[in-house]
Amino acid sequence: MTRLSIDQQDAWRALSAHAQQMRGSHLRELFTARPGRHAAFTHRAAGLTLDLSKQRWSDETLELLLDLAREAQLPEAIRALLDGERVNRSEDRPALHTALRLPPDASLRVEGNDLVPSVHACLDRMASMVESFHAGQWRGATGRAIGHVVNLGVGGSDLGPLMVTHALSDYRLQGVHEVEVHFASTMDGSQLADYLARLNPETTLFVLSSKSFTTIDTLSNARTARDWLMARLGNEEGVDDALVMRQHFIGVSASPEKMCEWGIAEAHQLEFWEWVGGRYSLWGCIGLPIALVVGMARFRELLAGAHAMDRHFREAPLADNLPVLLALAGIWNVNFLDIRAHSILPYDGRLEYFAAYLEQLEMESNGKSVTHDGDKVNYSTCPVLWGQLGPNAQHAFYQLLHQGTQAVECDFIAPLVRYDDVTDEATRHHLMGQHRLTLANCFAQSRVLMLGDDAIADDGPRPGHKRYRGNQPSSTLLLDRLTPATLGALIALYEHKVFVQATIWDINPFDQWGVELGKQIAGETQHILEHHEGLEAMDESTRALIEAVWAAEQG
Numbered sequence: 001m002t003r004l005s006i007d008q009q010d011a012w013r014a015l016s017a018h019a020q021q022m023r024g025s026h027l028r029e030l031f032t033a034r035p036g037r038h039a040a041f042t043h044r045a046a047g048l049t050l051d052l053s054k055q056r057w058s059d060e061t062l063e064l065l066l067d068l069a070r071e072a073q074l075p076e077a078i079r080a081l082l083d084g085e086r087v088n089r090s091e092d093r094p095a096l097h098t099a100l101r102l103p104p105d106a107s108l109r110v111e112g113n114d115l116v117p118s119v120h121a122c123l124d125r126m127a128s129m130v131e132s133f134h135a136g137q138w139r140g141a142t143g144r145a146i147g148h149v150v151n152l153g154v155g156g157s158d159l160g161p162l163m164v165t166h167a168l169s170d171y172r173l174q175g176v177h178e179v180e181v182h183f184a185s186t187m188d189g190s191q192l193a194d195y196l197a198r199l200n201p202e203t204t205l206f207v208l209s210s211k212s213f214t215t216i217d218t219l220s221n222a223r224t225a226r227d228w229l230m231a232r233l234g235n236e237e238g239v240d241d242a243l244v245m246r247q248h249f250i251g252v253s254a255s256p257e258k259m260c261e262w263g264i265a266e267a268h269q270l271e272f273w274e275w276v277g278g279r280y281s282l283w284g285c286i287g288l289p290i291a292l293v294v295g296m297a298r299f300r301e302l303l304a305g306a307h308a309m310d311r312h313f314r315e316a317p318l319a320d321n322l323p324v325l326l327a328l329a330g331i332w333n334v335n336f337l338d339i340r341a342h343s344i345l346p347y348d349g350r351l352e353y354f355a356a357y358l359e360q361l362e363m364e365s366n367g368k369s370v371t372h373d374g375d376k377v378n379y380s381t382c383p384v385l386w387g388q389l390g391p392n393a394q395h396a397f398y399q400l401l402h403q404g405t406q407a408v409e410c411d412f413i414a415p416l417v418r419y420d421d422v423t424d425e426a427t428r429h430h431l432m433g434q435h436r437l438t439l440a441n442c443f444a445q446s447r448v449l450m451l452g453d454d455a456i457a458d459d460g461p462r463p464g465h466k467r468y469r470g471n472q473p474s475s476t477l478l479l480d481r482l483t484p485a486t487l488g489a490l491i492a493l494y495e496h497k498v499f500v501q502a503t504i505w506d507i508n509p510f511d512q513w514g515v516e517l518g519k520q521i522a523g524e525t526q527h528i529l530e531h532h533e534g535l536e537a538m539d540e541s542t543r544a545l546i547e548a549v550w551a552a553e554q555g
């Protein structure tokens with residue numbers, strides 16, 4: 001029996017009617033009308049506090065949204081996801097990133113096999129590699145200990161480790177042989193060229209991170225790196241190509257065959273599974289750069305924090321479930337208040353790459369317009385999501401948030417406490433003051449976005465260009481402090497939020513067919529650029545662009 005499209009169901013219709021009344025209401029009035037609103041709309045789990053009281057909704061809205069979630073059979077969908085059913089229907093496989101963070105004594109039988117032992121066997125192999133780097137025992141071809149590791153990957157094979165290594169920079173493992181971790185993702189080679197200019201090939205190792213091991217961006221960087229190593233080390237006494245390949249490359253992929261074809265030594269291959277999506281993969285061996293920076297014990301704390309959120313997601317009632325509530329706020333904004341822009345605003349410099357990470361997580365997952373059955377949806381799905389460190393964004397695009405014509409939902413993210421462990425007293429005093437300054441800005445911004453002109457007591461007559469309308473909805477997410485565990489919980493919160501929204505929108509968050517055509521056409525275009533044939537098949541604009549390159553190359 002085919003399911004009625006979600007927008008044909010009772011809860012959706014009730015929400016549409018309810019939205020007619022709510023559209024005219026201002027956040028200022030919603031607070032006046034509902035004493036205790038902050039407590040009623042604030043929830044806690046796994047070291048995170050989520051304040052949803054500045055969303056433009058009421059108790060009744062939330063009740064109706066919970067009905068919508070039940071009509072979409074959300075509890076059943078959550079169970080199916082976590083139990084390893086084939087929820088990724090277009091690729092006919094489970095999406096089991098949550099299995100990567102199960103503790104070693106857990107068990108998860110999927111289609112007859114317990115996955116936990118193989119997950120932990122992989123982590124253990126990664127742990128022994130990490131240990132060898134930290135002991136200064138991983139040596140390059142000339143015998144010198146490796147001190148620089150460059151991760152070559154893109155998308156999910158780059159953004160997760162990049163984001164987490166920055167976020168956990170305070171947790172760098174001390175007292176071990178130092179290994180500096182770098183990231184190069186762009187196919188134009190600009191990041192890589194910069195490293196090659198300043199790193200010593202004798203002490204540099206490359207991690208080729210690619211689930212498919214076919215991604216041209218990563219493979220072209222890898223080829224350049226391999227030639228750079230061969231050219232510089234190949235003439236050293238006792239060094240041959242095989243030794244360079246063995247000592248200077250690690251591969252992380254779901255395709256051992258392709259890693260072998262490329263020349264990665266079997267002992268230096270870390271595998272992962274087809275049932276882990278690229279953008280959900282930092283929890284396994286794609287997380288090697290993270291473990292190299294913070295050590296395995298902290299890496300396992302990251303996993304434990306994510307697992308705590310997984311348990312909360314499975315066990316908490318919908319009305320108290322952080323990922324569910326965060327997702328419902330988004331659905332309300334996108335589908336009923338027509339707010340289709342969403343900004344991610346962390347107030348902690350360590351979370352510099354968090355917005356970029358979420359851009360992939362949310363838009364690659366839910367940037368879809370057909371249902372699981374391939375029918376076109378009649379409603380909006382993923383909003384345009386972007387972000388930047390909040391304090392910097394205040395001096396860049398907040399003008400639009402405050403006085404532009406677009407309604408935008410914002411997520412403010414900050415740790416409650418920071419710097420209290422700095423040993424030098426004067427520095428601690430100043431830095432804790434800077435953290436409070438940052439929090440003051442964070443809270444002030446969400447307040448002004450909510451209240452507009454009413455945020456100031458004296459609101460005398462002012463010209464239009466100095467007026468603030470307010471009523472921009474936001475969520476505030478406070479971490480008790482930024483630790484490996486709370487970061488794990490934060491990431492898992494957003495992963496599950498994406499899943500809840502996908503369930504309600506009846507779309508598959510685990511595939512990304514939309515990126516394939518561009519790759520194919522890029523291959524054809526590259527052929528024309530390189531071989532000067534087939535230009536006539538191009539459209540007029542593309543033809544002119546290609547000809548401009550040829551003309552420029554000829555000077």
Ligand code: F6P
Nearest residue numbers: 155156157210211212215278515
């Ligand atoms: O092209 C998109 C994509 O497939 C992402 O989903 C993925 O994270 C990225 O490319 C990298 O893919 P891979 O890890 O297979 O190199």
